[in-house]
Amino acid sequence: MRDALARKHHRQQALLRVVSQQRLSTQADLVRALRGAGFAATQATVSRDIVELGLVKVSRDGTHAYAPPSAAAPGGGMERLRRFCEDYPVEGALATNLVVLRSLPGTANALAAALDASRLDEAVGTLAGDDTVFIAATNERHARALLGRLTTFGIAGKGAR
Amino acid sequence: MRDALARKHHRQQALLRVVSQQRLSTQADLVRALRGAGFAATQATVSRDIVELGLVKVSRDGTHAYAPPSAAAPGGGMERLRRFCEDYPVEGALATNLVVLRSLPGTANALAAALDASRLDEAVGTLAGDDTVFIAATNERHARALLGRLTTFGIAGKGAR
């Protein structure tokens, strides 16, 4: 295993791409599509990716198809945050009323900027180091909710469940 | 069976209600919830209702849950169509891959406009006369699903009540 995390991330990127481009109705189809894109994975792995990416299986017009998470992104600056999370492997953890995010070295400031632009209302303030961002929430409840929301952007939840 | 269609419609309405209120993760849960609301139905029927209503099963933060279509489809002009159906007595019928809608004289164009704005993806095209609108679907299956969806807007399915 050369770098499992990077590979996983690339595979999930490809997965997002294929589901938004093609109409694939089963996970077996997804496996085939991924294989065509150069990623080897089994149905089991795809099933787990789907959960992590928050993909949905829509049942419309008599057929079924997988689709990216709520195609409608309401928040303006939110889009930037989403793209960031898609481009970098961000991990999130919970520490009481603090949400701790880790990304690649040197990217923390960009991440914090995206977070600020998103105007997450549970966040009291953010503090960026080199590869880590602290988000202070008003209390533990809000922190948990915030992490949950971030998870839908593709942030891998770590330790909190 | 006193009035299967009306019962179906009521059940689907109840289904929409329960999925938007509770977090139900399997169709067995939906069956139980419906039973609690006074509707008897089996998993098979629920599965079909889900297709007709366009419900989605979202997989995020480790759990799964059914949700109304609005969560994944950006409604948009759909609201206008819904209001139209509430304001006018629209009737729908199926003709192979054609959905035929009939409303009050002179309102067909407004109805067709609302349909177009709704971006129903099963609809290939619409044609409005004076009191009638034809919606061409790609095939019979899609036409059926489309009519089912329209039924949830209050369109009476085939024949006066």
Place this chain on the structure above:
DNA sequence: GTCGTAGTTGCATAATTATCCAGCCAGCCG
């Protein structure tokens, strides 16, 4: 170095969902 821990993956399989088929009912036509 060895060990322990955390994370990812595939296999096999349990759990869940979609569909085939038959039965039933209502409406319609002759």
Place this chain on the structure above:
DNA sequence: CGGCTGGCTGGATAATTATGCAACTACGAC
């Protein structure tokens, strides 16, 4: 009326999806 047709439904089952488990790798502590 009697037969036919179309639509709804449930039972049974095929198809699909989720998950327990074990193997493996990378990483850090000791």
